Amino acid sequence: MTYCVAMRLEAGLLFASDSRTNAGVDHIATYRKMHVFELPGERLIVLLSAGNLATTQSVISLLRQRLAHEVANLHNVANLYEAAVLVGNTVKEVVARDSSSATLGQGVDFGGNFIVGGQIRGESTRLFHVYPQGNFIEAGEDTPYFQIGESKYGKPIIDRVIARDTSLHDAAKCTLISFDSTIRSNLSVGLPIDMLLYPADSFAPAEPHRIDADDPYFNKLRRGWGEGLRRVFAKLPDAEWF
Amino acid sequence: MTYCVAMRLEAGLLFASDSRTNAGVDHIATYRKMHVFELPGERLIVLLSAGNLATTQSVISLLRQRLAHEVANLHNVANLYEAAVLVGNTVKEVVARDSSSATLGQGVDFGGNFIVGGQIRGESTRLFHVYPQGNFIEAGEDTPYFQIGESKYGKPIIDRVIARDTSLHDAAKCTLISFDSTIRSNLSVGLPIDMLLYPADSFAPAEPHRIDADDPYFNKLRRGWGEGLRRVFAKLPDAEWF
Numbered sequence: 018m019t020y021c022v023a024m025r026l027e028a029g030l031l032f033a034s035d036s037r038t039n040a041g042v043d044h045i046a047t048y049r050k051m052h053v054f055e056l057p058g059e060r061l062i063v064l065l066s067a068g069n070l071a072t073t074q075s076v077i078s079l080l081r082q083r084l085a086h087e088v089a090n091l092h093n094v095a096n097l098y099e100a101a102v103l104v105g106n107t108v109k110e111v112v113a114r115d116s117s118s119a120t121l122g123q124g125v126d127f128g129g130n131f132i133v134g135g136q137i138r139g140e141s142t143r144l145f146h147v148y149p150q151g152n153f154i155e156a157g158e159d160t161p162y163f164q165i166g167e168s169k170y171g172k173p174i175i176d177r178v179i180a181r182d183t184s185l186h187d188a189a190k191c192t193l194i195s196f197d198s199t200i201r202s203n204l205s206v207g208l209p210i211d212m213l214l215y216p217a218d219s220f221a222p223a224e225p226h227r228i229d230a231d232d233p234y235f236n237k238l239r240r241g242w243g244e245g246l247r248r249v250f251a252k253l254p255d256a257e258w259f
Numbered sequence: 260m261t262y263c264v265a266m267r268l269e270a271g272l273l274f275a276s277d278s279r280t281n282a283g284v285d286h287i288a289t290y291r292k293m294h295v296f297e298l299p300g301e302r303l304i305v306l307l308s309a310g311n312l313a314t315t316q317s318v319i320s321l322l323r324q325r326l327a328h329e330v331a332n333l334h335n336v337a338n339l340y341e342a343a344v345l346v347g348n349t350v351k352e353v354v355a356r357d358s359s360s361a362t363l364g365q366g367v368d369f370g371g372n373f374i375v376g377g378q379i380r381g382e383s384t385r386l387f388h389v390y391p392q393g394n395f396i397e398a399g400e401d402t403p404y405f406q407i408g409e410s411k412y413g414k415p416i417i418d419r420v421i422a423r424d425t426s427l428h429d430a431a432k433c434t435l436i437s438f439d440s441t442i443r444s445n446l447s448v449g450l451p452i453d454m455l456l457y458p459a460d461s462f463a464p465a466e467p468h469r470i471d472a473d474d475p476y477f478n479k480l481r482r483g484w485g486e487g488l489r490r491v492f493a494k495l496p497d498a499e500w501f
Contacts, residue, residue: 169411173440177488186497194492198415214501226500234498241495246419249487250436255428256476258468259456 018205019050019166021065022195023132024188025144025156027181029217030134031188032063032225035166035196037207038070051211052077054084054091054135057222061135062091062100063213067166068129068149075111076104076129097143098155101133105151112149130165135215142217170202171195185214190238193228197239210235260447261292261408263307264437265374266430267386267398269423271459272376273430274305274467277408277438279449280312293453294319296326296333296377299464303377304333304342305455309408310371310391317353318346318371339385340397343375347393354391372407377457384459412444413437427456432480435470439481452477 021034034050048070054062064080066073080103084090094100108129116127128149134156136142144156146163156163161181164172171194178191189212199206209229215221228235263276276292290312296304306322308315322345326332336342350371358369370391376398378384386398388405398405403423406414413436420433431454441448451471457463470477 167411169409169444170415172444173412173415174488176444177485178492186501187492189498189501190492190495202411202414202418226498234496234500238495242491243419245491245494246416246488249484249491250420250429250432252487253432253480253483254476256431256468258476259428259431 018203019067020168020171020196020199020206021050021067021132021165022162022171022175022192023063023065023134023144024162024179024192025134025142026161026179026183026185026188027217028183028185028188029219030063030136030142030144030215031185031192032065032132032134032213032215033192033196034065034211035200035206036209036211037205039205040070042204047207047209049211051213051225053213053223053225054080055223056092058220060092060137061215061220061223062097062133062137063135063215063223064104065132065165066129069125069127072108072111072115072127072129073131075115076107076131079107079111080104094137096137096140097133097135097145100135100137101145101147101153101155104131104133105147105153108147108149109151132163132165136217136220138220142215167199167203167206171199174198185216189214193235193238194242197242260445261309262410262413262438262441262448263292263309263374263407264404264413264417264434265305265307265376265386266404266421266434267376267384268403268421268425268427268430269459270425270427270430271461272305272378272384272386272457273427273434274307274374274376274455274457275434275438276307276453277442277448278451278453279447281447282312284446289449289451291453293455293467295455295465295467296322297465298334300462302334302379303457303462303465304339304375304379305377305457305465306346307374307407308371311367311369314350314353314357314369314371315373317357318349318373321349321353322346336379338379338382339375339377339387342377342379343387343389343395343397346373346375346389347395350389350391351393374405374407378459378462380462384457409441409445409448413441416440427458431456435477435480436484439484
C-alpha cells in the first residue's frame with residue numbers, strides 16, 4: 018500500500034508521501050511517490066500517487082516525456098484544472114492499454130489514485146484528487162485535505178487538528194504524527210517520508226525534504242507525541258461505573 | 260458498518276461494540292451487537308458481531324433458541340474452543356441458507372465476523388475471532404486484542420497503550436478513546452456504545468454498560484483527551500528544515 022496526504026491551507030500547500038510499495042509481503046521495495054513539475058517563478062505542480070505501481074509509474078513517465086513535445090503538457094497548461102484533466106486522461110490511457118489483455122488481466126487492479134496540487138501564476142493554490150477512472154474532485158473551503166492509500170489510521174489526528182488557518186509548521190507536525198500512527202499500525206506503509214511545504218504565492222523552487230528512520234526531528238516528534246499521549250492518558254479519570 | 264473491540268488481559272476481558280447499522284446512508288438504524296450467554300458462577304460467553312445484519316441476527320437467534328434442546332449449545336459446551344466451533348458452524352449454516360438463491364444473491368456479501376470470548380469454569384479466559392468462513396483464531400500472549408468492522412481509525416491508540424498487563428480501567432479508557440476517534444472520522448460508526456468488563460475468574464453476572472451521547476464519563480473523557488492532545492501538540496517543536 019501507500020500513504021499520501023496533501024493539504025491546501027491559507028498559508029500554502031503541504032504534500033507528503035511514504036515510499037513503500039509491495040506486491041505481496043515478499044516483494045517490498047522503496048519508490049518515490051512524490052513527483053514535482055515546476056517552472057520556478059511561474060508554476061509548481063506536485064503529484065502524489067497510490068495504487069498499481071506499473072500504472073502510476075507509466076503515468077508519470079508519459080507526463081514527463083510529453084513535456085518536450087505535446088501540445089498540452091504540465092509545463093504549459095493554463096491552470097491547475099487543466100493539469101488535473103491531463104493527469105486524468107493519462108491515467109485512463111495507461112489503464113486502457115494495460116488492461117487490454119483479456120486473459121491475463123483478470124483479477125488485477127490496474128487503478129491508480131493521484132493527488133494533483135500546486136499553483137500557476139494568475140491563480141491561487143489549488144488541490145485535486147484524481148480517481149482511477151480519470152475524473153477528479155477539488156479541495157474546497159471546508160475540505161482542506163486529501164489522503165490516498167492507507168488513509169484511515171492517520172485520519173483522526175488530522176480531523177482533530179487541521180483547519181484552513183493552520184500554519185504550515187503545524188500542518189507538517191500533524192502530518193508526521195499521522196504518518197507515525199499509520200506506520201506503527203500498518204506494515205505496508207514505511208519510511209522514508211517525502212515532504213514538501215509550499216508557501217502560497219511564493220513560486221519558490223520546490224524543495225522536498227526526505228525523512229528517514231534516523232531523522233532527528235521526526236524522532237523527537239514521535240517520542241514527544243508518544244510520551245505526551247501517555248501523560249494525557251494517565252491523567253484521564255477512571256470510569257465510575259466499574 | 261460497525262466497530263467492535265475485545266481484549267484479553269491478565270486482569271480480565273473487555274468487550275465493546277457500537278450500535279449503528281446501515282444499508283446505505285438512508286437506511287441507518289440502531290442494533291445491539293453485544294450478545295451475552297451466561298450461567299453466573301459457571302460460565303460467561305460474549306459475542307460481538309459485524310457484517311451482514313441478516314446473517315449475524317440469524318446466528319444469534321439460532322444460538323439462543325438452541326439453548327433449550329440442541330445436544331451442543333453455548334450453555335453446555337465444555338470449553339470456549341467448542342463455543343467458537345459452534346459459532347463458526349452456525350455462521351456457515353446461515354450463510355449457506357441465505358446465499359442459496361442463485362439469481363438474487365449475486366453481489367450481496369452475506370458474511371459476518373464474530374468475536375467470541377469469555378470464561379468457562381476449569382479454563383482461564385479465552386478470546387476468539389470467528390471469520391465469515393466459520394474458521395477462527397485465538398488471542399495469544401502477544402496479541403491481546405481483536406477488532407472487527409471499521410477497525411483502522413481506532414487502532415493506533417490501542418497499539419500505543421494496550422499490553423497484557425494493562426488494567427481493566429485503563430483498557431476501558433483506551434477503548435472509549437478508540438471509539439471516539441472512530442466516530443469522529445467515520446459516519447457509519449455511532450453511539451451508543453455497549454461495554455462489558457469481566458474480571459478474570461470472577462464468574463460474576465455480566466453487566467454491560469451502555470454509553471450514549473449524554474454519558475457524563477464518556478464526555479469527560481473525550482473532552483479531556485481532545486484538550487490534552489492539543490496541549491501536547493502545541494508543545495511539540497517545529498521542523499528546523501522549513
